[in-house]
Amino acid sequence: DAKTTQPNSMESNEEEPVHLPCNHSTISGTDYIHWYRQLPSQGPEYVIHGLTSNVNNRMASLAIAEDRKSSTLILHRATLRDAAVYYCILRDLGSGNTGKLIFGQGTTLQVKP
């Protein structure tokens, strides 16, 4: 399985944008880039996913490098509720996919008022 690398922690101020980076230099052509987050005392929560093009939804934006070896999750205006551990996960579109999500250590985001 292709590996992802994320910073252990990041800090942000409330109402400012946050850019959470993820490196995945060994990504294959059939790997989708997914982001999940885990709020304190809750289960992981799906945020967004993409393949090659940048993606936007109501929660965040995903910017994918042209060579696909890195991506950035963008929270446009961080709130205190966005304080969580953010996981960047690769998911293979291939037939061998068992549905398993491979969680690394993620990035712990702190949001300061």
Add this chain to the structure above:
Amino acid sequence: EAQVTQNPRYLITVTGKKLTVTCSQNMNHEYMSWYRQDPGLGLRQIYYSMNVEVTDKGDVPEGYKVSRKEKRNFPLILESPSPNQTSLYFCASSLSRGALQPQHFGDGTRLSIL
């Protein structure tokens, strides 16, 4: 409201006393799975199920059993719990195992085995 419901949320029990953690989803999802979360080890998959009566081992299945008799339910069974199964457990479900399908997680069950 679409959700994955786990019960109990917390349980303290003793070694060897059989226990079952229930998981139920109301989204008509085919795929369900169980993870455990431990400090420094992250989330690891225990078992998964692609549909009714179809289950398979994940990365850490030892000491656990599952069953999938109905589409909505996927209980996790510890026949003879041991202290090394003290952990935070999450159930997840999705429409299918496909890479495009978001997975929905329950709020977790914290098990302490004494």
